[in-house]
Amino acid sequence: MLIERKWKKWVYFYLPMAVFIVFTLFPFYWMAVTAFRPDAELYATWRQPNAAPLWTLHPTLEHLKGLLQTTAFPTWLWNTMLIAIVSTLISLVCGMFAGYALARLKFRGSEFLGTAIFITYLVPQTLLFIPLADIVRDLQLGNTPWALMLTYPTFLIPFCTWLLMGYFKTIPKELEECARIDGATRFGAMVRIIFPVAIPGILSAGIFAFTLSWNEFIYALVFMASADQKTVPVGVVSELIRGDIFFWGQLMAGALLGSVPVALVYSFFVEYYVTGLTGSVKG
Amino acid sequence: MADVSIRQLNKKYENGFHAVKDVNLEIRDKEFLVLVGPSGCGKTTTLRMVAGLEEITSGEIRIGAEVVNDLPPMDRNIAMVFQNYALYPHKTVFDNMAFGLQMRGYGKADILKRVREAAEILGIEPLLERKPRQLSGGQRQRVAVGRAIVRHPEVFLFDEPLSNLDAKLRVQMRVELKRLHERLETTAIYVTHDQVEAMTLGTRVVVMKDGYVQQVGEPLELYGRPANKFVAGFIGSPAMNFVEVSISGSGDTLWAEAHGLRLKVPAHLKARLSATAGQRLTLGVRPEAVRIANGAGDYSFATAVDVLEPLGNEILLNFRAGGVPMVARVDPGVRVKAHENIQLALDPERLHFFDAKTENAI
Numbered sequence: 166m167l168i169e170r171k172w173k174k175w176v177y178f179y180l181p182m183a184v185f186i187v188f189t190l191f192p193f194y195w196m197a198v199t200a201f202r203p204d205a206e207l208y209a210t211w212r213q214p215n216a217a218p219l220w221t222l223h224p225t226l227e228h229l230k231g232l233l234q235t236t237a238f239p240t241w242l243w244n245t246m247l248i249a250i251v252s253t254l255i256s257l258v259c260g261m262f263a264g265y266a267l268a269r270l271k272f273r274g275s276e277f278l279g280t281a282i283f284i285t286y287l288v289p290q291t292l293l294f295i296p297l298a299d300i301v302r303d304l305q306l307g308n309t310p311w312a313l314m315l316t317y318p319t320f321l322i323p324f325c326t327w328l329l330m331g332y333f334k335t336i337p338k339e340l341e342e343c344a345r346i347d348g349a350t351r352f353g354a355m356v357r358i359i360f361p362v363a364i365p366g367i368l369s370a371g372i373f374a375f376t377l378s379w380n381e382f383i384y385a386l387v388f389m390a391s392a393d394q395k396t397v398p399v400g401v402v403s404e405l406i407r408g409d410i411f412f413w414g415q416l417m418a419g420a421l422l423g424s425v426p427v428a429l430v431y432s433f434f435v436e437y438y439v440t441g442l443t444g445s446v447k448g
Numbered sequence: 449m450a451d452v453s454i455r456q457l458n459k460k461y462e463n464g465f466h467a468v469k470d471v472n473l474e475i476r477d478k479e480f481l482v483l484v485g486p487s488g489c490g491k492t493t494t495l496r497m498v499a500g501l502e503e504i505t506s507g508e509i510r511i512g513a514e515v516v517n518d519l520p521p522m523d524r525n526i527a528m529v530f531q532n533y534a535l536y537p538h539k540t541v542f543d544n545m546a547f548g549l550q551m552r553g554y555g556k557a558d559i560l561k562r563v564r565e566a567a568e569i570l571g572i573e574p575l576l577e578r579k580p581r582q583l584s585g586g587q588r589q590r591v592a593v594g595r596a597i598v599r600h601p602e603v604f605l606f607d608e609p610l611s612n613l614d615a616k617l618r619v620q621m622r623v624e625l626k627r628l629h630e631r632l633e634t635t636a637i638y639v640t641h642d643q644v645e646a647m648t649l650g651t652r653v654v655v656m657k658d659g660y661v662q663q664v665g666e667p668l669e670l671y672g673r674p675a676n677k678f679v680a681g682f683i684g685s686p687a688m689n690f691v692e693v694s695i696s697g698s699g700d701t702l703w704a705e706a707h708g709l710r711l712k713v714p715a716h717l718k719a720r721l722s723a724t725a726g727q728r729l730t731l732g733v734r735p736e737a738v739r740i741a742n743g744a745g746d747y748s749f750a751t752a753v754d755v756l757e758p759l760g761n762e763i764l765l766n767f768r769a770g771g772v773p774m775v776a777r778v779d780p781g782v783r784v785k786a787h788e789n790i791q792l793a794l795d796p797e798r799l800h801f802f803d804a805k806t807e808n809a810i
Contacts, residue, residue, distance in 0.1 A: 337532055339530040339532055339534035342501050343528065343536075346499060346501075346521045346522065347548035347551055348522045348548050348552045349522065358536055361538045362538055364538075
């Protein structure tokens with residue numbers, strides 16, 4: 166009995182899990198290996214004697230050095246960080262208030278407004294950048310960080326609003342009713358009771374918003390022209406692919422460094438993030 | 449300390465549901481008033497309107513001398529205990545209890561003193577540094593009550609505060625609440641669907657149904673003199689037995705008759721029932737108003753015991769009379785067996801008659 170169960174667990178659990186993990190992590194691994202592989206190995210054929218296609222025999226930091234010294238990568242990293250943080254903060258603040266209002270306040274057209282906000286999220290960015298480009302030009306924001314800090318919230322606010330609205334709905338309304346009887350105004354109850362209780366939801370909305378703006382490509386490509394204003398995703402692609410030449414080592418080093426902050430943010434808040442998505446508040 | 453006055457109170461929701469209809473209540477200072485009724489009867493809505501959590505469609509609510517219709521909850525000087533306790537999960541027990549005082553600008557020393565005082569009354573001093581999730585149901589309940597009493601409000605509002613507790617704890621907390629009310633002497637309005645809670649806690653009890661107040665009275669008054677069939681059936685467990693009877697007069701005597709049942713209308717009811725001769729009425733009999741008879745008489749009838757429920761302190765006899773199932777509550781010393789043919793008699797002093805149409809007591 167026991168042996169049979171063990172066998173089953175291996176087949177139905179560990180094996181599929183292993184396949185899944187390899188499948189998910191392989192691109193990340195490949196990126197890391199390529200970043201530390203010398204050019205001689207990178208461009209050698211696999212049939213060459215002593216070839217090690219899955220790892221490197223002579224790890225090197227030359228691509229990292231090249232990336233940091235010959236390109237404006239540190240500036241891109243700084244731009245991306247600044248833009249992601251500011252647009253996340255703007256979106257979170259708006260999303261918290263809007264989500265609370267849609268979840269709790271009864272006013273004429275509240276349901277319609279909720280749906281309308283969601284629909285704006287569904288409009289593809291590949292269409293939305295055309296009118297936005299017009300606005301950015303009119304406001305003379307092109308090629309400044311503000312172009313992205315103010316346009317990212319167009320898709321981040323609907324996203325945060327919806328995620329937080331769902332989370333606020335899971336919080337018993339008696340909590341704020343009690344706070345209002347205890348002497349708080351509605352606004353006070355929201356800020357002192359509901360927001361602290363909703364921290365898991367707010368954090369996961371924040372992490373998502375941060376990741377979305379960190380990885381955003383189209384707006385950054387369209388609104389930013391000069392090399393020193395670019396973000397990591399655009400900078401890496403536009404400066405390290407010249408014509409038909411791919412600087413694979415530096416490209417991968419850039420991708421690796423670019424993904425580290427996001428990975429760090431995720432790993433710090435993973436617990437909050439899970440409860441934020443599953444939504445659980447106990448009184 | 450304050451009395452609460454509710455006049456012509458109505459609540460109509462936007463979807464057209466009329467939850468509370470023309471409710472009039474005068475709650476005296478220091479009184480413990482219980483609103484009881486089945487779910488959807490409007491009791492919680494009434495309470496929430498007193499709290500200011502629900503807008504009033506029409507009518508007036510006064511707390512003390514002040515009309516509070518348009519006052520926000522924070523300005524009504526009330527405290528409320530919710531069914532799910534509504535403890536702030538991110539605050540410790542101390543901070544939960546202190547929150548209301550902080551919001552009202554009390555000084556630190558004063559807050560500490562009041563919280564300690566309330567914690568002592570409720571026996572939750574060792575829990576002050578814990579978070580709500582580290583407490584048991586009974587402890588959470590105590591904290592919720594503690595949070596209400598620290599502010600020394602004019603009125604306590606309780607919204608089914610015991611219904612999330614298990615049966616044993618509920619009985620225990622019920623007694624504690626009663627003791628607490630005697631000690632604090634504060635006006636309290638308490639909502640419950642449990643008629644035992646209503647009867648044991650209330651100075652007076654308000655029975656509601658479909659948004660209307662059915663009867664207001666002291667517990668024993670509701671039990672002994674129900675205003676209508678609904679109150680009669682709702683208060684008391686097992687519930688009052690009802691049987692449809694027709695009233696007929698022969699000479700000086702009135703008779704109430706149903707299938708296999710012929711009872712003489714007792715003298716004290718004759719005057720009131722004489723006008724109803726020839727009509728159909730509902731006869732109500734409490735289970736304890738049925739006893740085992742020695743022989744035939746004006747109030748006795750023959751029947752067979754259907755099911756026997758020996759509860760230790762009493763026996764519940766289930767039988768059929770007048771074509772309907774009925775229950776009698778008899779002494780545990782009585783020797784009866786299931787399916788045995790017996791003679792039962794009704795206590796003529798404790799018969800209730802209700803109009804078959806309006807269901808009002810006659």
